[in-house]
Amino acid sequence: MTTDTPPRHVTEDGVTHTTVDGIRTVLAPGSGPVTAGLLFRVGRADETLATSGVTHLVEHLALHQHGLGDLHYNGATASAYTHFHVTGTPADVVEYLNGVCAALRNLPLHRLATEKEILRTEAAHRSQGPAHDMPLWRYGSRSYGLTSYAETGLPGLTPADVHDWAATWFTAENAVLWITSDTLPEGLDLTLPTGQWRPAPQPTSALPATPAYFQGPDGVAVLTSVIPRSTAGSLFAELLGKELFRALRQKGGYSYTAAADYSPRDTDWATVTAYADALPEKQDAMIGAFIDVLATLRAGRIEQADLAAVRTSVLSQFDHPEPAVAKLPSEAMNLLLRHPSLSYAESRAEIEAVTVADLQRVAREVWANALMQVPGRGVDWAGLTEAPTQSTDLVTGRRYSALDDRRTSLLVAGDGISLVRPNGHLTVRYAECSLMQVYPDGARHLIGHDGFSIAVEPTLFGITAAELAPVDAGVPPTAVVRMPPRDPARIPRPRPAEAGAPKGPQPRKAWLTAVLWLLGIPALLSGAFAAIGVLAALSEPDAQTSDDWVGLAVICVFAAVILIPWGVLLRRRQRGLG
Numbered sequence: 001m002t003t004d005t006p007p008r009h010v011t012e013d014g015v016t017h018t019t020v021d022g023i024r025t026v027l028a029p030g031s032g033p034v035t036a037g038l039l040f041r042v043g044r045a046d047e048t049l050a051t052s053g054v055t056h057l058v059e060h061l062a063l064h065q066h067g068l069g070d071l072h073y074n075g076a077t078a079s080a081y082t083h084f085h086v087t088g089t090p091a092d093v094v095e096y097l098n099g100v101c102a103a104l105r106n107l108p109l110h111r112l113a114t115e116k117e118i119l120r121t122e123a124a125h126r127s128q129g130p131a132h133d134m135p136l137w138r139y140g141s142r143s144y145g146l147t148s149y150a151e152t153g154l155p156g157l158t159p160a161d162v163h164d165w166a167a168t169w170f171t172a173e174n175a176v177l178w179i180t181s182d183t184l185p186e187g188l189d190l191t192l193p194t195g196q197w198r199p200a201p202q203p204t205s206a207l208p209a210t211p212a213y214f215q216g217p218d219g220v221a222v223l224t225s226v227i228p229r230s231t232a233g234s235l236f237a238e239l240l241g242k243e244l245f246r247a248l249r250q251k252g253g254y255s256y257t258a259a260a261d262y263s264p265r266d267t268d269w270a271t272v273t274a275y276a277d278a279l280p281e282k283q284d285a286m287i288g289a290f291i292d293v294l295a296t297l298r299a300g301r302i303e304q305a306d307l308a309a310v311r312t313s314v315l316s317q318f319d320h321p322e323p324a325v326a327k328l329p330s331e332a333m334n335l336l337l338r339h340p341s342l343s344y345a346e347s348r349a350e351i352e353a354v355t356v357a358d359l360q361r362v363a364r365e366v367w368a369n370a371l372m373q374v375p376g377r378g379v380d381w382a383g384l385t386e387a388p389t390q391s392t393d394l395v396t397g398r399r400y401s402a403l404d405d406r407r408t409s410l411l412v413a414g415d416g417i418s419l420v421r422p423n424g425h426l427t428v429r430y431a432e433c434s435l436m437q438v439y440p441d442g443a444r445h446l447i448g449h450d451g452f453s454i455a456v457e458p459t460l461f462g463i464t465a466a467e468l469a470p471v472d473a474g475v476p477p478t479a480v481v482r483m484p485p486r487d488p489a490r491i492p493r494p495r496p497a498e499a500g501a502p503k504g505p506q507p508r509k510a511w512l513t514a515v516l517w518l519l520g521i522p523a524l525l526s527g528a529f530a531a532i533g534v535l536a537a538l539s540e541p542d543a544q545t546s547d548d549w550v551g552l553a554v555i556c557v558f559a560a561v562i563l564i565p566w567g568v569l570l571r572r573r574q575r576g577l578g
Contacts (some may be wrong), residue, residue, distance in 0.1 A: 012343050014324035015331055021190040022172035026331050027147045028324035029182035036093045036179040037085040037329065038100060038190075039336050042169035045144045045201045046077040049435035049447060050479050053119060053151025054165045055082055060115045062103040062170075063160070066096065079135075079147050080200050081336060082170075090185035097121055099178075104170045109159040116154050123150055130220045131273060131373070137214050137387055138224065138371050140206035140451045141434040144265065152435055156481035171195025178332040180325050199265030201336060206450045207371065213384040216373035219283055221290055223274040223373075225366040229264055229339065231350040236362040237262035237272050239302070243293045244276055254278045254286035267337045272366050283375045291382045294370075297363035302356045313534055318344055345471075390424035391452055396522070397470075400461045404494035410454075410461050412472050417446065419454045427453045430474030438567045440485045444471055457492050 006019040016027040023038075042055055056077040062084070063075050073086040074095050132148060139145030172192040172211065177187070203226075216222070228231050233378035241260035245404040247382040248255040260274040320326040323344060334341040342350065371387070372379065378386055397413030411418040416429040428448040441466055444456040 003147050013327060013346070015327060016219065018184075019189055020177055020184060021188055021192070022194070023175045023177050023192070024335050025177040025179070025184075026328055026335065027181055027184070028322075028328050029177050030180035030322050030325035034090055034093050034179065034181050034185070035085065035087045036097060036177065036181075037083055037332065039098060039332055040082045040170050040174045041080070041174050041198050041200070041336050042082055043078045043080045044146045046169070046198070047153065048478070049141050049146065049148060049149060049152050049164075050156065050481050052146055052149060052159065053152040053154040054157055054162060055169070056119060056151060057112075057115060057154065057157065057162060058082075058104070058107065058166045058170065060118065061109070061111060062100050062106045064108055064111055064115070065099055065103060067081050079144050081333070090181065093179065093185075094187045098187070100188050101192055104166055104184075104192060107163060107166055109162060112157075112159055112162065116157075119151060119154060130216075130275060130277075131222045131224065132218065133214075134222060134224045134273075134371060134373060135400060136206075136451050137212075137373075138207060138226075140205050140449050141447050142204040142449055143201050144203055145206070145451065152437070153481060155483055165274065167193050167313070168195065169198065173197050175334045176332045177200070178328045180328060197338075201268075203265075204449070204483075208388065209385050211367055211370040211372070211384045212387045213372040213374050213379050214387040214389070215378065216375060218375045219277055219281045221276050221278075221283070221287055221372070221374055223272075223290075223294075224271045224371050225369045226265065226367045227272060227362065227369065229268055229270045230362070231347070232354050232358040232362050233270055233272065233365075234262040235307075235310050235314055235354050236297075236352065236359050236366070238313055239306060239359060239537050240272070240274055240293070240297065240363075240366075242306070242310065243297065244274060246397055247289050247293050248276050248278075248286055252285065254282045264337070264339070267339050273366075276423045278375075284377065287374055287376075289378060291379065294363065294367055298367055300356060300360035300363075304356065307354070307356055307359065311351055311354070315348065316346065388450070391418070391427035391450075393427050394418050394420070394425055395427060398467070400463045400467070402460055402494075403462055404460070404496075410456060410463065412463075412467065412470055415474060417454055417456070417471055426454055428452060428454050430471070430476070433475045433479050436471075436475045436480050437483050438472075439479060439483045441491055442468075443486075443491070444468060444474070446471075460492055460494060 011017070014028055017332045018027065044052065044055060047169045059075045059077050059082055063073070066073060072088060073084075075085075076083045084097075085101050086093055088096070093551075119373055134148070135145045136148035140217055141149065170192065171194060172190075173195050174197050175192065179191070220323055237260045241258070244255075244258040244260060248258040255276045255278050258276040260272065262270055262272055264270045274290075276286055276290055293365050317326075333339075370384070374383060381387065395411050395413035395416040395418045397411045397417070400410045400412065402408040407422045409420050411420060413433070416427055418427040428446045432447055432449045434449055435445075437443075439445075442458040445453065447453045448458070456463065456471070458464065458468075
């Protein structure tokens with residue numbers, strides 16, 4: 001606990017900047033109960049699929065001791081930050097914050113298994129919004145794309161993993177505190193491990209080109225775009241929401257909800273999200289109107305009155321009885337992300353300076369980086385490119401056909417694995433594998449960096465553990481999570497063969513292997529002799545007698561008699577039919 005009085009700086013908006021136990025802190029006096037928040041620059045985007053859930057788990061462990069208290073508190077794990085917050089008396093705030101920091105210094109790791117189960121239960125009852133899959137399609141299975149996935153790393157996390165994560169990320173240098181008070185409450189002890197500030201993670205990409213689209217569920221359209229953080233960007237999102245509402249609900253009657261939002265993603269970038277719903281029979285008209293609104297804004301057909309209305313709406317955020325208190329959370333977040341904070345006067349000046357041309361520029365930026373989830377038919381006609389739904393490459397390896405459909409097969413190679421189906425193929429290269437879940441029943445579920453996944457089920461492909469050795473050897477150990485046993489009812493089984501359907505492969509028989517070896521050696525030898533004889537005869541045809549030609553013909557016929565059935569059996573073996 002710090003005993004020296006730290007330096008204080010008061011901004012022109014009345015926000016005090018200071019430090020507490022090495023933690024950057026912002027204060028502003030407010031009426032009513034005291035509210036405080038402790039922010040850490042760590043979230044799900046800092047994890048990997050194989051460790052996904054570790055930040056949320058640390059948050060739960062840090063809050064365990066408060067479970068039976070009467071405090072009004074909570075914690076939240078987002079993509080780029082973790083937030084502990086509380087409202088109460090100054091003594092309540094001290095008790096809560098001190099308890100959180102004490103727990104972070106010495107996590108109750110004996111609770112690990114219990115808290116994992118609590119997180120699984122929480123996830124099972126968490127509703128997924130219409131934009132849930134957008135991060136996966138944009139970023140793949142890394143960085144900000146992890147928010148589209150379940151917390152897949154939980155089963156494999158050890159006490160050492162969780163301890164090391166807390167000691168690395170939940171440090172004083174990587175935290176910011178905000179409190180609605182003009183003075184620090186007495187008794188604060190926010191001692192945390194020393195470390196360093198961690199910048200927001202670099203975004204990954206699963207999109208070869210933008211603007212792009214993918215097909216989603218009926219009745220919903222979602223568009224996201226990543227643009228530079230700016231005042232013009234936030235005003236554009238406000239304008240876009242108003243125009244969508246006007247066109248899709250008030251004018252067209254296609255939608256009940258049509259809105260847009262601007263949300264900072266990290267230090268320099270923000271995400272614009274637009275959403276609209278429709279009945280299935282009206283969704284095509286809704287999509288057309290949605291895209292028309294964006295085209296209109298890109299063309300700069302924006303009325304000055306619309307800009308004025310948006311400006312007035314945004315300026316209303318400053319009409320707060322306690323403006324310094326209202327500013328504290330955003331001030332703290334800007335400190336955490338190292339993004340410049342503007343005073344109210346500077347913010348007002350920037351809002352007033354935004355022009356129609358600025359909004360048109362942002363509209364073009366939004367469209368250029370857009371990803372759209374559409375129902376029903378594609379929107380290639382609007383200039384969007386369909387996002388990839390299959391891999392561009394295919395490994396060269398041993399083939400294992402599905403037991404119930406020989407048109408589907410796995411290719412297992414030394415550097416990757418492919419799933420080949422009638423409608424396309426998927427490939428996961430081991431070096432680009434984000435996660436491999438290993439089940440006791442022998443299954444391997446792999447997810448590539450691009451988000452494509454392959455489930456290797458021995459019950460469906462008749463593949464053995466020995467034959468999966470290249471997979472186990474190739475995937476980096478850091479991407480492997482060993483899963484608990486599955487309910488036998490959840491292990492997939494081959495579908496019963498239907499009348500007239502292609503018959504699947506039968507288990508390999510020993511007789512086929514023996515025949516291949518018995519025929520293979522003479523087949524190869526006779527084929528070699530025949531080839532040599534033909535080459536010699538062709539090079540010196542005048543030197544050959546009639547007996548030589550007869551002998552050569554006999555050798556060729558004998559080679560063909562052996563080679564043809566051997567080739568047929570070998571092909572049968574490769575296709576998994578024996």
